[in-house]
Structures are given as C-alpha cells and as structure tokens.
Amino acid sequence: MISVDHVTRRFGDRTAVEDVSFDVHAGEVFGLLGPNGAGKTTTLRMLGGLIPPTSGSIRIDGQAFTRESANALRRRIGFLTETPGLWDQLTVEDNLLVYARLFSVANARAAVQRTLEMFTLWDRRRDRVALLSKGMKQKLAIARALVHDPDVVLLDEPTANLDPQTARTVRDMLQELRAAQRAVIVSTHNLDEVERVANRVALVSGRLIAIGEPATLRNEVFGHRLRVRLEGSAEQMLAFSRLVRQAGAHDVRIDGTMLSMATNGSGAATPAIVRALVEAGAAIYEVTDDAPSLEDVYLRLLSAPGANSPLPTGHWPLPS
Amino acid sequence: MTKELREMRSNPAAILPVVLLVAVCLVLPFFIAVVLPAMTGEALTADRTIAQVLAYAQTQLPGLATLPREAAAQAFLFQQFLFLFLVAPIVGAVSLAAYAVVGEKQGRTLEPLLTTPLTTSELLVAKVLAAFLPALAIEFFGLALYLVLTVSIAAPGVARTLVTGRSLILIVLLGPLSALAALQLTIAISSRVNDPRSAQQIAVLLVLPLVLMLVGQVAGAFVVTSSMLLVVCAALAIIWILLVLLSVAIFDRESILTRWK
Numbered sequence: 001m002i003s004v005d006h007v008t009r010r011f012g013d014r015t016a017v018e019d020v021s022f023d024v025h026a027g028e029v030f031g032l033l034g035p036n037g038a039g040k041t042t043t044l045r046m047l048g049g050l051i052p053p054t055s056g057s058i059r060i061d062g063q064a065f066t067r068e069s070a071n072a073l074r075r076r077i078g079f080l081t082e083t084p085g086l087w088d089q090l091t092v093e094d095n096l097l098v099y100a101r102l103f104s105v106a107n108a109r110a111a112v113q114r115t116l117e118m119f120t121l122w123d124r125r126r127d128r129v130a131l132l133s134k135g136m137k138q139k140l141a142i143a144r145a146l147v148h149d150p151d152v153v154l155l156d157e158p159t160a161n162l163d164p165q166t167a168r169t170v171r172d173m174l175q176e177l178r179a180a181q182r183a184v185i186v187s188t189h190n191l192d193e194v195e196r197v198a199n200r201v202a203l204v205s206g207r208l209i210a211i212g213e214p215a216t217l218r219n220e221v222f223g224h225r226l227r228v229r230l231e232g233s234a235e236q237m238l239a240f241s242r243l244v245r246q247a248g249a250h251d252v253r254i255d256g257t258m259l260s261m262a263t264n265g266s267g268a269a270t271p272a273i274v275r276a277l278v279e280a281g282a283a284i285y286e287v288t289d290d291a292p293s294l295e296d297v298y299l300r301l302l303s304a305p306g307a308n309s310p311l312p313t314g315h316w317p318l319p320s
Numbered sequence: 321m322t323k324e325l326r327e328m329r330s331n332p333a334a335i336l337p338v339v340l341l342v343a344v345c346l347v348l349p350f351f352i353a354v355v356l357p358a359m360t361g362e363a364l365t366a367d368r369t370i371a372q373v374l375a376y377a378q379t380q381l382p383g384l385a386t387l388p389r390e391a392a393a394q395a396f397l398f399q400q401f402l403f404l405f406l407v408a409p410i411v412g413a414v415s416l417a418a419y420a421v422v423g424e425k426q427g428r429t430l431e432p433l434l435t436t437p438l439t440t441s442e443l444l445v446a447k448v449l450a451a452f453l454p455a456l457a458i459e460f461f462g463l464a465l466y467l468v469l470t471v472s473i474a475a476p477g478v479a480r481t482l483v484t485g486r487s488l489i490l491i492v493l494l495g496p497l498s499a500l501a502a503l504q505l506t507i508a509i510s511s512r513v514n515d516p517r518s519a520q521q522i523a524v525l526l527v528l529p530l531v532l533m534l535v536g537q538v539a540g541a542f543v544v545t546s547s548m549l550l551v552v553c554a555a556l557a558i559i560w561i562l563l564v565l566l567s568v569a570i571f572d573r574e575s576i577l578t579r580w581k
Binding site for chain 1: 323326427428429430431432433434435436437438439573574577578
C-alpha cells in the first residue's frame with residue numbers, strides 16, 4: 001500500500017533522511033524507531049505529503065504525491081502530528097467537526113460522535129479544549145486523525161502524554177486498525193509499545209539501520225539464547241556449563257544458579273542441551289528463551305560502528 | 321471558515337474593534353453635523369470653508385442643489401462620512417486577519433490543517449472571508465442604523481441624498497472590495513511573518529487611499545463622482561485577484577513546517 005523508494009530529504013546542507021526504502025502493507029502496523037533527530041518526523045511528513053522528498057519516491061497504491069493527486073491522497077491519510085495542534089477556544093466536538101467537514105465526511109456529526117465515543121471523550125464534547133489535560137488533548141488529536149476513517153494512518157508519538165490506561169486504549173485501537181486492513185505507521189520512542197503492536201519495525205538514524213519483525217531483529221542481532229535455572233554448587237555450575245557447550249551451546253554465562261547460553265538456529269538445539277543436563281543429574285527448575293528486549297536490540301544497533309555513517313541500503317551494521 | 325466563526329462565537333471580544341469603530345463612525349457625523357451646530361448656535365454654512373466646498377459640491381453632486389443650504393451642508397457631510405464607514409470595518413477586521421495564519425502557527429494548529437485536502441487558495445480565501453463577512457455584516461448593520469438616524473435626526477431631505485447610485489457603489493462595491501484587498505494583503509503577510517502586528521501595520525496602509533478621498537473631498541480639493549468610483553472599484557477588484565494569486569504563491573508550506581518554531 002505504502003511504498004518508500006530510496007527517499008532522501010535534505011534541508012540545505014543537512015541531510016535529515018538518507019536513502020530510506022521500505023514498504024508497508026494493508027493490515028500492517030509498522031514501527032518507526034530512532035533517537036531524537038533521526039528523521040522520523042521528516043519521514044512521516046513526507047509520507048503525509050506535507051513536504052516532498054529531495055530524491056526518491058513515495059507512493060500510496062502506486063500513486064505519487066503530485067499537485068493533482070495530493071488532495072485525493074490526503075483524503076486517504078489520517079495524520080497525528082508531533083504536537084496535538086488543537087484549537088483551544090473551540091469545543092472538543094467542534095474541533096472534530098471542522099476536520100470531518102474538511103475531509104467531506106458524510107454525516108459528519110455521526111462520525112464525530114462515533115469517534116469521540118471510541119476514545120471515551122463524548123461526555124466532554126461541550127468542553128473547550130483549553131480545559132482538557134495533556135493526555136486528553138492527545139487522545140482528541142488521535143481521534144481527529146481517525147474521524148474520516150482513513151486507510152493510511154500516520155501517528156507521530158501517539159502515546160506521548162498518555163496514562164497507562166489510555167495508552168492501552170491506543171494500542172487496542174492500533175490492533176483494530178490492523179484488523180480493519182489499514183496501513184499504520186507509528187513513530188515512537190516507546191519500544192515496549194512497538195513490540196506489542198508492530199508487525200515490523202524500522203530503526204532509523206538519518207538512514208535505515210535495520211528493518212524487520214521484532215523477533216527476527218532480535219535473532220539477527222543477538223542470535224537465539226536459552227536460559228536454564230537449575231540447582232547446583234559453583235563447581236557443579238561450571239561442570240554444567242562445559243556440558244552444554246559439548247551439547248552445542250556457546251557464549252555460556254553463569255549467573256548464580258542460572259545458565260545463559262547462545263544456541264544456533266531458533267532453538268533447535270534446546271532438547272539436546274536439556275537432555276544432556278538431565279542425564280548428568282541436573283535438577284532443572286526452568287527453561288526459557290532468553291529473549292533480549294527490543295530496547296537491547298535498538299541500543300545495540302545504534303551503538304554499532306557505522307550506525308551513523310552512510311551505508312548501502314540493506315546493509316546492517318550488526319555487531320559481532 | 322466554520323472554525324473562525326465558531327471561535328468568534330466563543331470569544332465575541334475578538335470583533336470588538338470592528339463594533340467600536342462602526343459605533344464611532346455612527347456617532348461622529350451626527351455630532352459634527354447636528355449636535356455641534358445646535359450646541360454652538362452656529363450654522364454649518366457659517367463656516368467659510370464648508371460654504372466654499374459646498375458651493376463646489378453642489379455643482380458636482382446634483383442631489384445637493386435642490387436642498388436648502390444648511391440641509392445641503394448636512395447632506396454633504398453625511399455623504400462624506402460614508403467613506404469612514406468603509407474604512408472602519410477594514411481597520412477592525414485586519415486585526416482578525418493578521419492573526420489568522422500567524423495564530424495558527426503560534427498555536428501549532430497549522431500542521432494538522434495542512435494534512436487535510438484543503439488547498440492553499442481555499443485556506444487563504446477562507447481566512448479572508450472569516451474576517452470579512454462578520455465585518456461586512458457589522459458595517460451593513462451600522463449603515464442601516466446610519467440611515468435610520470439620518471431620517472430621524474437630520475434635516476428633511478438629507479436622508480434621500482444618501483440613497484443614490486453613488487452611495488450604492490460606495491457601500492456595495494468600494495467598501496467590500498477595499499476590505500477584501502486589505503484583508504488578502506494581511507493574510508499574505510501573515511503567512512510570512514512571525515508576529516501578527518507586522519501584517520496588521522502594513523495592511524492598514526491600504527485604507528490610506530480611502531482616507532485621502534475623504535479628506536480631499538471635505539477639503540474641497542475634489543469630488544469623487546460615480547464614474548471615478550467605478551474606476552477605483554475595478555482597480556481594487558484587480559488588486560484583490562492579484563493579491564489572492566500572490567498570497568497563494570508565497571504561502572510556503574514547507575518553510576512554515578520546517579522553519580517555524
């Protein structure tokens with residue numbers, strides 16, 4: 001649905017986004033991750049047709065932003081901008097109503113009611129926006145981005161300022177958008193949130209550093225790791241560590257009564273390792289995948305040599 | 321435009337300058353032409369300058385010739401003050417228009433607006449109309465009141481001289497076109513500056529020709545006839561269209577988004 005092809009954006013001498021390419025399909029939530037100044041907002045602005053790329057192309061269902069197509073494409077996009085940008089002197093309902101009409105929504109009032117109810121803001125519809133809390137303003141801004149039922153949704157930091165309960169509502173809403181076959185791009189610092197909702201993530205820092213499913217990225221960066229909690233003295237733990245190495249594990253670490261080890265593949269060696277330990281008389285309490293968080297992946301990739309210097313597209317500066 | 325009108329409804333003080341200026345325009349001519357002579361006991365035509373200007377005006381504006389001298393002097397003054405009515409809403413509405421784009425920038429509300437299918441020309445013309453229509457409504461209301469007060473307070477026959485083709489051109493064409501041109505210029509400047517005052521100060525200069533017309537006529541330098549007014553109106557219409565094109569051309573979405581902090 002959304003196709004970003006070798007997009008570069010420069011502002012004078014400064015390159016904000018360099019040679020970024022990715023596709024986002026209908027029914028997909030795509031996470032755009034990166035530190036401050038990584039070009040996430042610029043990328044979203046280009047996707048929303050607010051600013052053109054310096055080179056490369058952005059297409060929605062094969063259609064690029066041109067003077068002729070811009071308005072038709074904007075009708076299909078719901079964009080939550082970096083700041084909520086609500087009219088403080090207008091009521092909650094009027095803020096949405098104006099946008100519903102700008103997007104030529106049929107039966108605008110009903111659409112506004114439905115959207116406000118979805119975000120539990122209907123009871124506050126007659127309040128001026130100036131009276132709302134930061135979190136409620138953010139909710140309203142998200143509601144505004146969805147009032148015209150767009151099939152492309154661009155969200156810049158959607159859970160900023162939201163309490164955990166409302167953040168959960170937003171995550172649920174993202175799942176619903178995915179189920180409704182919308183293409184959603186979420187730019188965020190909240191890695192936990194991305195991990196929960198995104199099918200795929202892209203790590204950007206001016207250029208694309210890595211892209212893929214969170215689990216795939218984990219495996220690419222850290223490999224598959226296994227954790228085994230068992231009973232044993234320090235000497236026994238040392239003996240067990242030698243044993244698991246013989247059974248195919250490597251990079252074995254001992255942390256008290258916990259053995260952490262890297263295995264080849266995505267866990268195919270686990271049965272052999274567990275069998276070797278059992279046969280050696282180990283009392284095993286727990287065997288779990290040692291899955292590093294997306295934050296670990298993020299930090300590892302960003303700190304990798306060359307993460308901030310130009311690289312050919314598709315090349316991942318994976319740490320050894 | 322709905323947004324501005326709703327905002328105005330929630331904050332009526334925003335249009336207070338227009339209301340106050342129209343109120344002044346309403347009171348001032350009656351004070352000068354009716355109240356002051358009644359208080360001093362001195363007729364308007366006793367003033368040599370007014371007498372001279374009136375003699376010249378009676379040859380140019382036929383409606384005045386048939387009235388008694390004092391009534392003709394009143395009618396002449398009331399006709400001139402119609403020009404002030406044209407200036408007042410412009411000055412008041414310019415403050416609304418000056419804030420239109422800068423205000424959206426300052427409130428960070430412009431970026432979401434630019435994500436909608438609204439074209440630049442639609443956005444800018446809507447901003448102009450949002451300031452223009454309330455000002456025009458207040459102006460027409462003030463003019464209706466002006467006519468009613470003239471019928472009630474001024475000398476007999478004076479009100480009739482206000483209902484002429486020339487007045488109609490002033491009210492229906494010159495006033496609205498001057499306002500449109502001034503507001504469009506304000507919006508054009510508003511989209512390029514960071515401070516609404518800059519837009520306001522420059523755009524108010526557009527009322528100078530109207531003020532010059534008023535001063536020139538009162539001073540007896542010239543009398544603006546209907547045909548002269550039509551020429552001015554045509555020029556203003558062209559200026560407005562050019563300003564619409566200019567404001568669309570200089571509205572740079574990208575620099576507004578990326579350089580405005």
